[in-house]
Amino acid sequence: MTARITPAEPPFPAGIQSSLDSLMRGKPPLVLFTTLARDPRLFQKFFAGGLLDRGNLTVRQRELVIARTTALCRSEYEWGVHIALFASQVGFDEAQVISLASGQPQDACWSVGDRLLMELCDVLHAHCTVDDALWQSLKSSFSDEGILELLMLAGFYRTVSYLTNALRLPAEPGSASFPSSGRS
Known part of the structure; x- marks a missing residue:
């Protein structure tokens, strides 16, 4: 490309x-x-606008949101960079990497907390808002500042996906590719 x-x-x-x-x-x-x-x-x-510093989220929470958002946006460039750099560091196993690219929040590989973040990414991607039930679940797990950071993170990486996709950036050396079972 x-x-x-x-x-x-x-x-x-x-x-x-x-x-x-x-x-x-x-x-x-x-x-x-x-x-x-x-x-x-x-x-x-x-x-x-970057949010890769120490904030209100763990590195795992941050990387889950980045990976899921970029996968939903089909930004293999950005997804591949983050999976290559952070997947093993934050403990994503093979099933989780596949699920991030093409699975569902209900996949058996996720904890309750991870499912909540997957669901947030999916709902934001589909509707650009959060319903009251999901909001209450977020409130029970995150501070207000943490929720703000989650929303900003998903939005920022949607913007990054727009850039990487529209610019048709070639894959970085050593970056990951979407698993073959990923969405097309």
Whole structure:
């Protein structure tokens, strides 16, 4: 696949290079990042919206929401980056990785808490809102700030999916692919 917009090439402006160095820790920058680096304003706005820092969620909760949202949006680029970097770190087993890509919240591989997050992603994707029953379930498991972060995280990664899909970004080296049983 050929990207629709050519990524920026180094040398990058100092502010962008500093951000890339901090994010990538010695590894080459992702194509998404270098594509956004074409415009310093857009680059900074994108990273100002990022939620990969320590927040109100565990890393597992964060990665479950990212993986499910990007899978629902069919962003194999972003799904593959996060699965490759975080799946083993957060304890996703093979059944869970497959379920994230193409399963259901009721799949036997999920705990009650994980099912709640899967359901949230599915409902937001389908309806762009949360019904009262799901909201009450979220309130029993998360602080108000945690719920805000969940909503922002799902929305941000829907935006990331729009970018990666519309730009037709090629897979990153070493990233995961959707399992063959994944949706088409």
